[in-house]
Amino acid sequence: MIQVEEALSIIAENSTRILVQKIQMHKALGYILAETVYSPIAMPPFRQSSMDGYAFIHSEKHQYDIVGTIQAGDHSKIKLKENEAVRIFTGAFVPNNADTVVTQEHVMANENSILITIMPEQHTNVRNKGEQIGEEEVVLKVNTLITPAAIGFLACLGITEISVYKKPTVAILVTGNELVEAGKKLPKGKIYESNSVMLQAALQTIGIKKAKVYKVKDDLKAAKKALKEILNKYDIVLVSGGISVGDYDFVKEALLENGVQELFYKINQKPGKPMFFGSKNETLVFALPGNPASSLTNFYIYVYPAIKNRMGFSDIHLKKIVRKLQDDILNTTGKTLFLKALYDETQVRVLEGQSSAMLNTFAIANSLLIVPHDVESIKKGELVTLLPIG
C-alpha cells in the first residue's frame, strides 16, 4: 500500500510517452501543438487600412481630389498624386505610395473631393505588411494548447493542418456477474451496470470521445482472453471491478498472466483504496474499484493526469483551489480522504453521504475536498484544498 503522492508520481513517470499526428484545423481544439509553427505568409499580407476613410500622401494640404474607391478585397494599382486621395475601407489595400489614412469622421466630403478637418499624423491608420507576423516568423511554439483563438490565428495565416500530440485510445473492461444492462429487467441479486457509461462521460470531459466498452463475466479465463486482445489494441485500459481481495477478484491475476507489470496496488486513501496500476509495453492499465464513487474518484485523481500527460499537457492534474471550510472534519482513518463537497466563491461544505457505493452525493457535488492522510482534524474556518469537478 502506498500513499497518494507516491501513486501520483508513479503515474506521472509512466505516462510520458507521446505520439504525434497531423490534424486538420477544425478538429484541433484542445490538442497540444507538437511542433513550432512558422508563418507561410506575412500578416497582414499587404499594407492595410485600419479605418473606413481616405488614403492619401501625407502633407500640409487639407484638400484632396477623390480618384477612386478601394474596398476590402480589392487589389488596386492606383498611384496617387500629391493632391489625390482614394476612398478606402477597413482591411482594404492601401495604394503603394499612400502613407496615411484619415478616418471619415475627420473629413468633409462631396462626390469629388474631401477637406480634412482634423489632420492625422503621417502613417496613421495604416497597418504595415507583416505588422502582426512576418513570413517565416514563429506563429505558435511547440507545446501550446490549441484554443479557439489559436485556431483563428493559424487559420488566418492559411494553415490548414498542424502536428499535435495524439489523444490516447481508451478501452473500458467491465467485470461482474451481478451487472445487468440498463433498460433490461433487473433479476433478484443483480444491479444495473453504470460504471462504463459514467467512465465514458468522464473521458468525454477531457476530449476522449470514443472509449470502447468490453464486458466479461467474473471468470479468470474470460478476463484473460478479453485482456489479451485489449492490451494489444489500446493505449490505456480501464478495468472496472474485480480488484478487491475476494475470491472472485481475479482481475489482478488476469493482468499479471497477460504480462502486465504491476507498478502499484492499493493506495492509502478513502474511497478508492483497491486500485491496481500497471503497464505492458506502452499500454497503461488502471484497474479501478467496482464501487461507482470510488471508481469515479480514482478516475479524476489518477486516470485524468495520465491522459493529460499522454496528450502533452504540462499541467496534468485537476486544478486545485482553496476555500474556507464550513464545518469541522475529523479524519481518524490515517488515510487520505477525497470528500464530495460543494463550494461557492468563498466557502466549501462537505456533503452528507460519502459511501463509496453511492453516487447520489457525487451527482450533486462540484468538487473533491482533499484531507491528507496525516491530518486528523480540520476546523471550521480553516482553508482547505479542493479539486473542482463537473
Added chain:
Amino acid sequence: MIQVEEALSIIAENSTRILVQKIQMHKALGYILAETVYSPIAMPPFRQSSMDGYAFIHSEKHQYDIVGTIQAGDHSKIKLKENEAVRIFTGAFVPNNADTVVTQEHVMANENSILITIMPEQHTNVRNKGEQIGEEEVVLKVNTLITPAAIGFLACLGITEISVYKKPTVAILVTGNELVEAGKKLPKGKIYESNSVMLQAALQTIGIKKAKVYKVKDDLKAAKKALKEILNKYDIVLVSGGISVGDYDFVKEALLENGVQELFYKINQKPGKPMFFGSKNETLVFALPGNPASSLTNFYIYVYPAIKNRMGFSDIHLKKIVRKLQDDILNTTGKTLFLKALYDETQVRVLEGQSSAMLNTFAIANSLLIVPHDVESIKKGELVTLLPIG
C-alpha cells in the same frame, strides 16, 4: 451606444426560451435536466453485503457451519439456522434471515466452519434495501447539470433516457469580399477567412458541435437572401463582419429588411464596439465585428451567456476570478476594456498587442481582464477581475 452591463442584461432577458428534448444517457453529458427524475427501483434493490466475509444471524456464538456461498449477482434462497453462516462477497445478496456480515479478516476458517475472532455488532456490513434511494424517491431535481457522476447515478437505477433542455442550433454567416478559404493561394488584397473555424471551435467549448457555416459576398442582395433562409432554420445566428459603419457594411440593413428586430447596436467597449444584437421570432442574431479578436471577445462576453441561458444553465456567464495586477493600466478611452491577459495562481499580466485585428496575443492569453468604462487607472498590486478562457 450602450454600456456593457446593459448589453448583457438585454441578452439575458431575450435568451430565456428553452426547449425540451429526450436524450439517451450516454449523450447527456453537459445538458441540464428538464424534469425531476424519480427512481424506478430501490437502490440497492436488495440487502447487500458491503464486505467479503460471512453472513450469519447475530448471536453470542462464535462458531458457525458454512452452508454455502453467495457471489455478487447470485440470488440465494438459503434460509440460515442459528449456527449457520454463508460465505458472501461484496455486493452480494444477503440471505433473508441473516442480519450481519463478519469481514473475512475477523474470522478463522476451514472448509466447513468459521470461528469469529472479532465479533461485529448486529447489522454490520449489511446495506439495507433502498439505503441509497427508495423506489419513487427523487434521483435528481429539475435544473441539475448532467455530470459524469449524475450519468452514473441515473444509469445505476436503470434509467436509459432523460428529458433535458435542448442545445440551440447555430449558424455562422461570414461576409467579406476580401476573404479566401485557407488552403488556396492568396491573391493580392485578400486575406484568409478564419472567423468561421474560430467561432466553430469556440462553440465546441460549450458543446455546440455542428455550427453550420454560410458564406456570402459583400452584397446586400446576397446577404438578404442567405439570411432569409438561415433565420428560419436556426435558433442562433452569428454574422461575422459587415457591421461597422462603412459603405459596404450592409449587414444591419439585410437583417432589418428580413424582419429582425434590433435590440441594440454598438457597445461602449474596446475591442468589439460594432456589434448588433436582435431577434426574429425565437431566433437570436449576433452580428459580430469582422476583426478576429473583436469577434472572439464578443463571443465570450455575449454569445456564450445567450447559449448557456438557452441550455437552461442558471449560471450563464464565464466564471470571474480575481487576481493581483502585475503592471499599471491606464484607460483613457471611457470604454470598457477587455484585455488579453495571462494569469497564474496569484497574479495577472496584461499581454502586449491588444489590437482588434490580431489574434497572436489572444492565442497565448488565458483570460480577458475587464477594465470598467468608468475606471481610468488601475495600479500595480490592485485586484482586478478576469474571465478565464481556454
